[in-house]
Amino acid sequence: xxxxxxxxxxxxxxxxxxxxxxxxxxxxxxxxxxxxDIDLSIARGTIHGIVGENGAGKSTxxxxxxxxxxxxxxxxxxNGQVQSITDSSHALSLGIGMxxxxxxxxxxxxxxxxxxxGAEDSGFLKPSLxxxxxxxxxxxxxxxxxxxxxxxxxxxxxxxxxxxEILKALYRGAETLILDEPTGVLTPKEADDLFRVLRTLxxxxxxxxxxxxxxREIMAITDSVSVMRQGQMVATVRTSETSPxxxxxxxxxxxxxxxxxxxxxxxxxxxxxxQNLVVKDDMGITRVKDVSFAVRAGEIVGIAGVSGNGQSxxxxxxxxxxxxxxxxxxxxxxxxxxxxxDGAARARAxxxxxxxxxxxxxxxxxxxxxxxxxxxxYQNSSDYGQGPFLDIGAAKxxxxxxxxxxxxxxxxxNLKTSLFSGGNQQKxxxxxxxxxxxxxxxxxxxxxxxxIGAIEFIHNEIIKMRDEGKAILxxxxxxxxxxxxxxxxxxxxxxxIVGEADPxxxxxGELGLMMAGINDKAAAGPGAAGQETxx
Amino acid sequence: xxxxxxxxxxxxxxRLSTPLLxxxxxxxxxxxxxxxxxxxxxxxxxxxxxxGAVAAITGSAWIGLAAGMSVSLATALLQGVAAITLxxxxxxxxxxxxxxxxxxxxxxxxxxxxxxGRTPPLGEGGRFVPINLPFANEVAGVPIIGPIYYELIxxxxxxxxxxxxxxxxxxxxxxxxxxxxxxxxxxESPKAVDTAGISVVKLRYQAVIITGLLCGIAGAYFxxxxxxxxxxxxxxxxxxxxxxxxxxxxxxxxxxMFTCLLFGFLDALQIRLQSxxxxxxxxxVQAIQALPYVLTVILLAGFxxxxxxxxxGGVAYTKER
Numbered sequence: 001x002x003x004x005x006x007x008x009x010x011x012x013x014x015x016x017x018x019x020x021x022x023x024x025x026x027x028x029x030x031x032x033x034x035x036x037d038i039d040l041s042i043a044r045g046t047i048h049g050i051v052g053e054n055g056a057g058k059s060t061x062x063x064x065x066x067x068x069x070x071x072x073x074x075x076x077x078x079n080g081q082v083q084s085i086t087d088s089s090h091a092l093s094l095g096i097g098m099x100x101x102x103x104x105x106x107x108x109x110x111x112x113x114x115x116x117x118g119a120e121d122s123g124f125l126k127p128s129l130x131x132x133x134x135x136x137x138x139x140x141x142x143x144x145x146x147x148x149x150x151x152x153x154x155x156x157x158x159x160x161x162x163x164x165e166i167l168k169a170l171y172r173g174a175e176t177l178i179l180d181e182p183t184g185v186l187t188p189k190e191a192d193d194l195f196r197v198l199r200t201l202x203x204x205x206x207x208x209x210x211x212x213x214x215x216r217e218i219m220a221i222t223d224s225v226s227v228m229r230q231g232q233m234v235a236t237v238r239t240s241e242t243s244p245x246x247x248x249x250x251x252x253x254x255x256x257x258x259x260x261x262x263x264x265x266x267x268x269x270x271x272x273x274x275q276n277l278v279v280k281d282d283m284g285i286t287r288v289k290d291v292s293f294a295v296r297a298g299e300i301v302g303i304a305g306v307s308g309n310g311q312s313x314x315x316x317x318x319x320x321x322x323x324x325x326x327x328x329x330x331x332x333x334x335x336x337x338x339x340x341x342d343g344a345a346r347a348r349a350x351x352x353x354x355x356x357x358x359x360x361x362x363x364x365x366x367x368x369x370x371x372x373x374x375x376x377x378y379q380n381s382s383d384y385g386q387g388p389f390l391d392i393g394a395a396k397x398x399x400x401x402x403x404x405x406x407x408x409x410x411x412x413x414n415l416k417t418s419l420f421s422g423g424n425q426q427k428x429x430x431x432x433x434x435x436x437x438x439x440x441x442x443x444x445x446x447x448x449x450x451x452i453g454a455i456e457f458i459h460n461e462i463i464k465m466r467d468e469g470k471a472i473l474x475x476x477x478x479x480x481x482x483x484x485x486x487x488x489x490x491x492x493x494x495x496x497i498v499g500e501a502d503p504x505x506x507x508x509g510e511l512g513l514m515m516a517g518i519n520d521k522a523a524a525g526p527g528a529a530g531q532e533t534x535x
Numbered sequence: 536x537x538x539x540x541x542x543x544x545x546x547x548x549x550r551l552s553t554p555l556l557x558x559x560x561x562x563x564x565x566x567x568x569x570x571x572x573x574x575x576x577x578x579x580x581x582x583x584x585x586x587g588a589v590a591a592i593t594g595s596a597w598i599g600l601a602a603g604m605s606v607s608l609a610t611a612l613l614q615g616v617a618a619i620t621l622x623x624x625x626x627x628x629x630x631x632x633x634x635x636x637x638x639x640x641x642x643x644x645x646x647x648x649x650x651x652g653r654t655p656p657l658g659e660g661g662r663f664v665p666i667n668l669p670f671a672n673e674v675a676g677v678p679i680i681g682p683i684y685y686e687l688i689x690x691x692x693x694x695x696x697x698x699x700x701x702x703x704x705x706x707x708x709x710x711x712x713x714x715x716x717x718x719x720x721x722x723e724s725p726k727a728v729d730t731a732g733i734s735v736v737k738l739r740y741q742a743v744i745i746t747g748l749l750c751g752i753a754g755a756y757f758x759x760x761x762x763x764x765x766x767x768x769x770x771x772x773x774x775x776x777x778x779x780x781x782x783x784x785x786x787x788x789x790x791x792m793f794t795c796l797l798f799g800f801l802d803a804l805q806i807r808l809q810s811x812x813x814x815x816x817x818x819x820v821q822a823i824q825a826l827p828y829v830l831t832v833i834l835l836a837g838f839x840x841x842x843x844x845x846x847x848g849g850v851a852y853t854k855e856r
Contacts, residue, residue, distance in 0.1 A: 068854065089732025104727040106720045117720050118731025120713040
């Protein structure tokens with residue numbers, strides 16, 4: 001063993017030996033030093049977590065290990081042997097498989113074809129497919145990873161697609177499996193299934209490297225954990241000897257409050273009311289079925305649910321992006337007319353601001369600079385010019401104020417928004433919507449893909465708005481987020497509100513059942529907190 | 536209309552759809568690999584010129600064909616370098632090829648042969664001759680089946696048989712071989728191919744090479760099989776029609792064959808109708824000649840439904856970050 005290895009808990013030689021050893025890995029992209037003298041050893045047969053904020057260098061490091069990039073300097077040992085991994089097929093031949101955050105599957109291929117792709121036995125397909133079918137059957141049983149080999153990828157759920165990715169790696173004989181943010185796209189149930197699979201893999205002697213920013217997952221499943229910050233490895237510790245608070249502090253470099261601090265809500269009059277709303281999606285399928293609820297001034301109503309159960313369509317209808325089939329959206333006592341392409345503009349004018357779920361597709365024009373994005377949706381306001389002319393000076397001045405108030409980094413209003421990190425992009429959208437002082441804020445996935453430090457900031461801003469007496473409708477697939485922010489939780493399943501819960505008293509299990517559509521609990525009513533303000 | 540008239544239209548259909556079919560299959564390979572190919576026309580034209588010129592000089596149709604295929608291949612590789620290696624815009628690369636071919640063939644033709652851009656007429660051996668299949672003469676007398684075999688199936692240039700054989704070969708390659716699986720994958724999700732340890736660039740070049748070779752045969756067909764020597768702009772937009780047929784066939788080989796036969800049929804009908812009169816008024820030749828093109832527009836606009844091509848089509852592959 002290398003005597004220079006930093007003194008860390010996991011550094012003493014493990015019983016099963018090291019699966020992977022990285023020494024002094026360096027990688028630069030132009031001026032960015034993405035990996036700085038990284039040392040990392042991963043014991044065989046363990047689940048090793050790697051945490052760090054976006055841009056900390058986790059993915060770069062794993063891409064080096066997987067042969068997607070080549071390190072500028074440093075040594076990689078696989079099973080004790082020094083290797084220079086030149087490309088991903090080389091990594092695969094060394095038994096290193098990777099499940100990417102965005103799946104590397106061909107959507108219109110069958111499961112079997114995806115598994116065989118790149119690992120064919122010969123020029124003709126049939127023998128390969130036959131062998132893969134048999135082998136798949138064995139793997140499915142061994143690791144409890146059921147999936148229909150003939151299903152087409154685009155027809156199966158995201159959780160199933162992830163299984164295909166894992167099977168793909170196992171089929172290629174992976175001994176070490178790297179998973180990059182595997183739970184970002186999964187429902188809580190699917191995440192539990194995944195963890196069960198990972199434990200089985202560990203029992204079978206496989207090594208798992210789990211990249212995530214969710215500390216709860218690290219605590220729940222890993223044996224040891226490494227923390228990266230700004231391209232450097234700041235610590236490697238045994239999971240049992242650390243705490244989420246300590247990890248968060250290591251990640252961010254300062255103390256972070258993981259729990260949202262907020263006072264009791266003081267709800268006032270009803271500001272937003274949704275009555276019997278029915279919404280259809282682009283295919284004409286009814287996604288929101290006769291939904292009614294109300295949001296009062298000074299409260300946050302959270303809509304929980306597994307993604308794809310109508311929350312997105314609900315958000316889009318309320319904010320005027322999608323026509324409702326029937327029903328009303330009432331703002332401050334007046335029914336909003338949201339039909340037509342300018343529905344969103346009318347909603348904004350009436351005082352309903354919207355932070356869309358997908359900030360890159362709907363919240364920003366990523367090819368535009370920061371200041372241009374800072375006025376999008378409000379570009380016709382008299383603050384930013386007269387008639388057809390844009391007052392660029394005023395717009396830039398306002399943008400600079402936003403950047404300062406929301407601590408957007410880098411603080412450069414002329415930079416394209418595509419060059420900002422996820423958290424800073426979200427701050428740009430939030431600043432634009434919040435600073436217009438709306439009565440109602442409708443906000444989808446406020447912290448999806450956002451760093452821990454920025455999450456804290458965004459949550460505090462949302463609470464601040466609530467305390468200023470705004471009505472806030474929050475949709476998030478992160479149950480933790482809803483539970484910590486919302487004053488009331490509405491659970492949606494299959495386009496219907498299946499129940500309401502008080503975040504203070506409802507357990508995760510109860511909410512999980514409601515999200516799965518098992519609503520005995522909901523039918524009984526969650527008690528006083530489930531009071532709906534109907535006129 | 537009697538049997539012989541029908542057969543003669545169908546016979547013309549086969550002859551006229553052959554270059555379309557070859558170009559369409561050519562386009563299928565590169566488009567399935569994720570490279571839009573609007574340059575089919577230019578590659579065909581260049582091949583037609585090269586085949587005509589070389590056949591005229593050497594007096595050999597086969598050497599002419601080889602020359603046509605080589606020139607088309609070189610053109611395809613040029614386009615490949617622009618679209619794959621240099622990650623240029625594929626549409627513009629294709630348009631550039633078309634313009635280059637249109638200008639260069641006329642210019643070189645005039646410089647070399649001084650016949651207004653034409654290549655000299657081909658003599659015996661310089662062009663392909665129709666081949667009679669076995670027993671064609673013997674069964675010609677058998678009612679119905681005889682004429683069909685003699686007129687329709689037998690008596691075409693060898694390139695015609697190659698074209699239709701290529702349909703089966705392409706279908707087999709695409710769906711039953713490792714290369715086909717990878718080809719289809721790289722047009723849909725090059726990232727998946729890359730992470731599976733397969734070179735996206737190599738795969739796309741392989742596709743472009745096949746496209747070049749098939750376009751070469753298609754081009755040669757114009758000048759040294761169907762025609763006798765190269766004439767200015769002799770492909771007359773067939774490359775674009777082949778592209779339309781490819782989209783209409785949703786990038787599948789067997790539907791591509793039927794679509795090309797349909798377009799070929801329209802063309803055959805057009806020739807047949809050229810002296811047709813409507814209510815005592817002669818229909819202008821130009822109007823009838825425009826018919827296949829007009830129908831192409833109508834078919835594409837109205838009947839095709841939603842044509843979803845290979846998802847990664849038109850996008851050069853760059854490793855992320």
